[in-house]
Amino acid sequence: MDLSFGVDAVLLARIQFAFTVSFHFVFPAFTIGLASFLTVLNGMYLWTRDETYLQLFKYWLKIFAISFAMGVVSGIVMSYQFGTNWSVFSDLAGPVIGPLMAYEVLTAFFLEAGFLGIMLFGREKVGNTLHMVACVMVAVGTAISATWILSVNSWMQTPVGFSIDPDTGQFLPEDWWAIVFNPSFPYRLAHTLTAAYLTTAFIVGGVGAWHLLKGRVLNKGVLTMFSMAMWMAAVVAPLQIIVGHEHGLNTYEYQPTKVLAMEGHFDSYEDGVPLILFGIPDQAAGEMRYAVEIPRIGGPILNKPWDAQMDGLDTVPDELEPPVGIVFWSFRVMVGIGLLMTVVGLWSLVSRVRGRLYDDRWLHRAALVMAPSGLIAVLAGWITTEVGRQPFVVYGELLTAEAASPLGAAAVGASLVAFILIYFAIFGAGVVYILRLMATPPLPGQRGVREEPGPIRTAGIMPAEHQTGDMNKEGTA
């Protein structure tokens, strides 16, 4: 059977990488924030001894365990994808990015995995204090992991601190400090971590909103999680707009072509740069069709004067342009969601001030709809930056098309089909299990990770539940 679909091996390898990395990143994007949220909940419990926090900790811990497992197994795949599908890239760039990834394993993966068992199962065995330490270690581990892998990605976007071996063509490290703290790294790290926290905040807020809409207004756990999530949204969403803007300016400095594609500037401008809101990019013709634009705003957004002169994509050779349509639209999806998140965050502040945070049903509906928005925005953002640096894999230095493994299209196609079938089946099931857990409200006497659901065992051990309203109607069914 021919599984190459008449497409060349490089494109199939790119699709495979994009598919596996997108599926993978969904889980860290959620668990980076969730690990911190759990640590805060556990800390609040130890500080206040309010059982609500413990109840919420156990509730989200079960969801965390599933998400984390899916993140780990899909992540192991990533650590081998470089060699299996991008062996030329591995050989050439290995001396520079290999050590950074080794540091990620040594400083982050072991830390997370080593303390995860204690975080999930060990409270009774090690006591509250060491259990809290384990939670902090897992949360810190997720952030360290993001730091290293974003340093790697950023170096591929803005490579510095290296020379090229004249014999082998390998990238040779010259200045590790410059490599790790390459020009786009601080911006990308801040933007991505903030995005992860926002993603988690909106998922937690969405779950809270769901239970509020179900009328579980007497469940203190529901109120607390919704309130905490909305605080996060109100504070972090506006911050993210500023961070994202700074990241964009940095990109314009080092990868101007990407920003031209994001903004849809096919044309050069002599007197003032417009801001193109929407349009249909036609890359073959090199023009934006049906453009809706605001004159002169585009300059100040890129820190240029009102009457700025700017080179457009018409000054870039065709073979060095990224696919403009994908970049233009994925960027708009990300920005649009970011703005909506800010609206929800500010709306929650207004409701809170008015004392209507828990009975503003339209806010709850909005928060519910926005629950997965962070995940969509994160993927759209990564599509923007990864497609936007094409045709290069190491920007300006190594072309993607020259970095792939010497594999036949059939081999790559067959493994791609296997990945797609298995990932959808497995992670689909995982999402169903997570949604099922989310659909039950947090209850007093919340069960732990390994305490099984079942009507016989739970009957009668939660005498308090009937006093807290109807929240458990389907909770124990």
Added chain:
Amino acid sequence: MEISLDLTVAWALLLAFAVYVYVILDGFDLGIGILYPFFPEKRDRDLLMNSVAPVWDGNETWLVLGGGGLFAAFPLAYAIIMPAVYPPVIAMLLALVFRGVAFEFRWRAARLFSRWFWDAAFIGGSVVAALTQGIILGALLQGIEVDGRAYGGGWWDWLSPFSLLCGAAVVAGYGLLGACWLNMKIEGEVQQKVRRLARLFGIATVAFIVAVSAATPFLEAAYFDRWLGWPGILYVAPVPVLVGLFTLLLARALLADGRDWLPFVLALGLFGLCFAGLGVSMWPYVIPTEVTLWEAASPYKSQLFMFVGAVVLVPVILAYTGYAYWVFRGKLDPEKGYH
């Protein structure tokens, strides 16, 4: 230049250590999956899985260190080996996906069918992961065709009777490790059953070690000279002799009751000896008889930058990994599980 040579050897040893730690640690938890078919009762299966639930994730991280370390310290080897063993590597990764999620999904499965499905995923994933790891090892030992700085063979070259033999050997060996681990962690009737399985898998493992060892010298002239040439045979002879000794000790420990930790330790020793034998065969190559360690090594600056961190961090990792094992030490209480 001399320092650079030493650093390359140091990295080879460090990576060998990481792979060994991976093999013994994930070996016993993959072994649990291999033994699952012998325990059809849900209650027993819960117990088996709980014996590794807090540690499997850390165990698997050593595989990432092995792959990541190879990428970083010997990028050329990583770039040649991965395409050469593309199908088994992809199969191994997908198998690990199945069994990894089964740890969590099994407990969330509401219906009988889905529980059955995730049990099957756990078994299938564990067996295929072990099998493909052995196949990858066999494919590496039997030789990989190199063309310039890239893999030069076809995409079925890895498949041979020898690589399949290595695959079966690893399945048997992980089964032995798993049984010895459970022998430490479990009491009562289940423990008795585990001990019987340990004997079974022990016999199979030793038989496979003999078969693989007998076949290896005939794969490459260099292996033959090293193992059977004179006077080299005097230096390498202790390895097979010690394998025989450990086999006897293991048999005795599994036949007598008491000292439940002993079979596990002896099984680790057996794996260590196989590993030493592997080192004897491959040295000084990373891809036997094609690419030496030094040819594949990343530049001095790359190796040094990582080495500084590894020297500090690996002991720290071993310390807190040891602590995590210590926390969950002792026999499991089947009534309790973890909360």
